[in-house]
Amino acid sequence: MFKKERNIALAIIFLILIITPIFDRAPYHIFVLNMVAINIILVMALNFILGFAGQVFLGTVGFYAIACYSTSLLTVNYGLSFWQAVPFTIIVTSILSLILGLPTLKLKGFYLALMSSGFIYIVLDILRNWKSFTGGVWGIMGIPRPFIGTTLVRSDLHFYFIAITITLCLAIFAVLIEDSKFGRAFKAVRDDQLSSEMLGINSHMTKVLAFVMCGIYTGFAGSLFASLQGFVSPEMYTFELNATYMCMLVVGGLGSVPGAVLGATVLTITTELLRFLREKYLTFYALLIIIVLIYMPGGIITYVYQIIGRLFSLKNKPSQKEEINVR
Amino acid sequence: MDIQIVMQQVISGLAIGCIYGLIALGYSLIFNAVDVVNLAQGSFVMVGAFVYGASFVRSYGWPAFPAFAGLIIVMAVFGMVCEFFFYRPLRYAHVRTKLVALLALSMLLNNLALIIWGPYPMGLEGPFGTKVLSIKGATILYQNIYIIAITILLLILQFYIFFHTTLGKVLRAVAQDKDTASLMGIEANQAVSFTFAYSSILAGIAGMLIAPVFTIGTGLSQLGFMGFGACIIGSFTNVSGALIGGIILGLFEMFSASYISSLYKSAIVYLLIIAFLLMRPQGLLGKKEEVSGL
Amino acid sequence: MLFGKRITKLITITVLTLLVVVSSAGAATFKLGGLANLKSGYGQSMVSGTALAIKEINAAGGVDGVTFSIDWQDTESSAATGRMAVQKLIFDTKIDALIGCHGSTVVLAVEGLIAENEIVEMAMGSASQVTQLGNPWLFRVREDDALTAKVLANFTVNELGLTKIAIFHMSEQYGVGGKDNTVAALAEYGVEPVAIEAHNQGDVDFSSQLLNIRQSGAEAMILYSGIPDIGILIKQARQLIPGIEILSSSVGATAPAMDVAGEAGNGVYAVVSYSEDNPDEKVQKFVQAHVEEFGVKPYDFFDPLAYDAVYLLAEAIKIAGSTDHAAVRDALHEIQGYKGATGLEYYVQPNGETINELLLIQIQDGKHQVVDTIKG
Structure with missing residues (x-):
């Protein structure tokens, strides 16, 4: 519907993200940029399930924790390099998402919401208590950074270039999927499962595919995060973390790739700017979700589309149609 | 094994199960009225505990009865306010939007509670203190017996309201078809608003009753998940399903933690709930065709 | 208001x-x-x-x-x-x-x-x-966890004269570290805990674990838990395991923990670095x-x-x-x-x-009574 706007928006956001380090190389800011890149991947992952397929799945953090841990275990305990561990991590998370996706997608609405939050608790219980395998409450230390050629990527700045490249590729991939017949199938199932089935779309398989895509994307995010931090421990993964990703997606724009990218970028940076609010910033997040849901259900990306439409004088006027679909 | 211990396990399991059932009562009500599970119900319970225990009893020093009356009024208003600001603007939105909004509401309430009442948990003296009833070495808090009695009382009340009053008919009509109901002169908005008020009162009473057993703190909102689980095991649509589901959940939790592993207690409990979701999503007491959703 | x-x-x-x-x-x-x-x-x-x-x-x-x-x-x-x-x-x-x-x-x-x-x-x-x-x-x-553990182990074994000891800890770092240190400290006196139980942070019901401890025949229980969990835990322990001695790390003697535990807190020993009743x-x-x-x-x-x-x-x-x-x-x-x-x-x-150096205190009606001052 807004293909041109979408592509321009994505190009602008990524251009800004890529050139920012030229102007600002303060170590803390570079670290935040790294987190921006990782959060973008995670929110895009959530977008596949919640935005494209329309399933209220709250278990992304569970996948994320598993991805971080599998990269850590593979590199630290089994001596793989970062680049060897990434494909294995993705295989692990996508198989898990397949296993989880197949039976649970029969569940609808709030049943899936409960089941997926249960999934987080189960994952966390295992991470905390299976000491011999996961390192228990102490987590895993000394996760290596990736090599490029023969040089170890030590600085956060260089790591950022790897992270943002991967993020950009994944964003392009997500856009390609959105435009493919799978993307159309996702949205058909989301908007009206019954009629989509009459059109010959296998709604079950479509949803499973959304799950697997989510697993693959969280696999990337987890690998990057574990390597960036150098350590993982179970208390990093909380239910509230899940809520922040959901907030990023809703505020950016449910069901829109640039929306996910924009939401993750803006809110990750805002969180850092709002650190003076300290423990109160989650209150702000919660309010933000509700306000955006009520007053701009398409997220801030709809306004960005309008501005881009005007700047580049594109023909198709933003209509209400997109918003209704999102709701 | 020691028979005394087993008896104690049964009694403790029943006690915690009834608490789950009490929390579950509020869930089924809103579900029946608007076909949405109130994911913020656990936070409503927490708010009830804070308002009654932290503000009325501890800060203002009110005696039990005025505090209880105050709680009912505050929770009724609170429920209506939540409905008006967070549910009503989204009433025509998709179920998934409502769920996300309710989740955000629960997050908002938990964090607001921290700001208003502070991060320190508080104790609350119940009407029976820590006195226990002892039967052949197995003990149960009088507070727990009190909880069981009130849960059954509320259950009967809910059953009566739902099936034997005009109000109940209105609520059921709205639940079945909002548009037709409003054509027949039923104020759907008011009915939904009332449902929220009533289920918020139920949550408030639950908060008041369980605060002396546990504590007044934001951790109480996590019990909401167990109430949700109780509804799934029992049934969302059958009024007594909540209590039965709660008791099954409580007993299962107790015995699995004792004889399988206490480390993985919550994981095992969630596995049971997930198993129910997959095998019998309508619950033990529900009818098959009642399952609906997105 | x-x-x-x-x-x-x-x-x-x-x-x-x-x-x-x-x-x-x-x-x-x-x-x-x-x-x-x-x-x-x-x-x-x-x-x-x-x-x-x-x-x-x-x-x-x-x-x-x-x-x-x-x-x-x-x-x-x-x-x-x-x-x-x-x-x-x-x-x-x-x-x-x-x-x-x-x-x-x-x-x-x-x-x-x-x-x-x-x-x-x-x-x-x-x-x-x-x-x-x-x-x-x-x-x-x-204070170092190891010091707390040493004091608790020494007091339980030598002063209270109890050797059937259970450990109940929270399954995060503070609890697990405390448990490991206590097991090590008890081993120096040749004592092996009769039961080790754990709970997750934020749990409100501990009865199954407490009943496991009761079944093990423990006479004393050493707690490493958090707030507010420890207050509820002490309350439930008093109900389910009559007569057991409860000892806790410093968290058990904080004002919110004692507040939640209420009467049940009476008689609990704790090792602390600070007591307002000092x-x-x-x-x-x-x-x-x-x-x-x-x-x-x-x-x-x-x-x-x-x-x-x-x-x-x-x-x-x-x-x-x-x-x-x-x-x-x-x-x-x-x-x-x-x-x-x-x-x-x-x-x-x-x-x-x-x-x-640390203080060993006993809780009585929401107040600390200093039992001993121990240098490490």
Whole structure:
């Protein structure tokens, strides 16, 4: 519907993200940029399930924790390099998402919401208590950074270039999927499962595919995060973390790739700017979700589309149609 | 094994199960009225505990009865306010939007509670203190017996309201078809608003009753998940399903933690709930065709 | 009514801070960074403890004209967020020293950063690993878990004369570390725990674990748990295991824990670094100042510990005669026998440990009765 706007928006956001380090190389800011890149991947992952397929799945953090841990275990305990561990991590998370996706997608609405939050608790219980395998409450230390050629990527700045490249590729991939017949199938199932089935779309398989895509994307995010931090421990993964990703997606724009990218970028940076609010910033997040849901259900990306439409004088006027679909 | 211990396990399991059932009562009500599970119900319970225990009893020093009356009024208003600001603007939105909004509401309430009442948990003296009833070495808090009695009382009340009053008919009509109901002169908005008020009162009473057993703190909102689980095991649509589901959940939790592993207690409990979701999503007491959703 | 008091307090604090900032402009400022889970009571106690110390020091014109300021950052009790927050403190706020965190996970996650950037850290995590790192910039103003475990084991076996001991711990770092240390300490007396049970943080029902302990025939139970879990746990333990002796790490003797436990708390032993019922003059002066400033008594031991951490830094600046980071670090090691608001004397060890004595107390009607003072 807004293909041109979408592509321009994505190009602008990524251009800004890529050139920012030229102007600002303060170590803390570079670290935040790294987190921006990782959060973008995670929110895009959530977008596949919640935005494209329309399933209220709250278990992304569970996948994320598993991805971080599998990269850590593979590199630290089994001596793989970062680049060897990434494909294995993705295989692990996508198989898990397949296993989880197949039976649970029969569940609808709030049943899936409960089941997926249960999934987080189960994952966390295992991470905390299976000491011999996961390192228990102490987590895993000394996760290596990736090599490029023969040089170890030590600085956060260089790591950022790897992270943002991967993020950009994944964003392009997500856009390609959105435009493919799978993307159309996702949205058909989301908007009206019954009629989509009459059109010959296998709604079950479509949803499973959304799950697997989510697993693959969280696999990337987890690998990057574990390597960036150098350590993982179970208390990093909380239910509230899940809520922040959901907030990023809703505020950016449910069901829109640039929306996910924009939401993750803006809110990750805002969180850092709002650190003076300290423990109160989650209150702000919660309010933000509700306000955006009520007053701009398409997220801030709809306004960005309008501005881009005007700047580049594109023909198709933003209509209400997109918003209704999102709701 | 020691028979005394087993008896104690049964009694403790029943006690915690009834608490789950009490929390579950509020869930089924809103579900029946608007076909949405109130994911913020656990936070409503927490708010009830804070308002009654932290503000009325501890800060203002009110005696039990005025505090209880105050709680009912505050929770009724609170429920209506939540409905008006967070549910009503989204009433025509998709179920998934409502769920996300309710989740955000629960997050908002938990964090607001921290700001208003502070991060320190508080104790609350119940009407029976820590006195226990002892039967052949197995003990149960009088507070727990009190909880069981009130849960059954509320259950009967809910059953009566739902099936034997005009109000109940209105609520059921709205639940079945909002548009037709409003054509027949039923104020759907008011009915939904009332449902929220009533289920918020139920949550408030639950908060008041369980605060002396546990504590007044934001951790109480996590019990909401167990109430949700109780509804799934029992049934969302059958009024007594909540209590039965709660008791099954409580007993299962107790015995699995004792004889399988206490480390993985919550994981095992969630596995049971997930198993129910997959095998019998309508619950033990529900009818098959009642399952609906997105 | 619900908001009134807090908002007034907030405004007063903001105005005061602004005044302090304005009045101290121009003079040398020693910038502190604060790191804690600000959603927890522990974090808020650290905030009030440091605020009091900084206010006193600044009101007196600072240490050799050096005034203090502090910038708090929330860790959300996650090591990842903690690491982000420390980077903000180091690179944006440009702090001179770090107070916190109370969680050992965060301390371990950021120790590399503080060493790299030469920041003195007054850590408050109790895990034994913290001072085993050999990080010269890391100091600990909190008791070592191993010391707590030693005191508890010795008291249970030798003073109470009980050998059937169960351990009940929370399954996060504080609890698991405490359990491991206690098992090791008990092994020195040839005692093996009859039962080890665990619960997750935030659990409210402990009956199944408690019944397992009852079945094991334990006569004493050592607790490493958190707030508010430990209060509920003690209540349920009194109901389900009549006659068992309950011993706890310092968390069990904090005001919120005793408040939640109510009557059930009577008779519980605990090992603490601070007790507000300690008649010591310095302790009482601190409690009184705290009440005057905030209207409440300190809720837990983090309040005086954070207060002392600021004073230890002030002391070090005085000794060093400068605010140079390395000079302050070296001067800290010269502090021997400084009497703090906890009532303890701080002896800074080469490994960064500062506390080497603890109080054993028994709870009676919400008050501490000091049973013994134990030097490590």
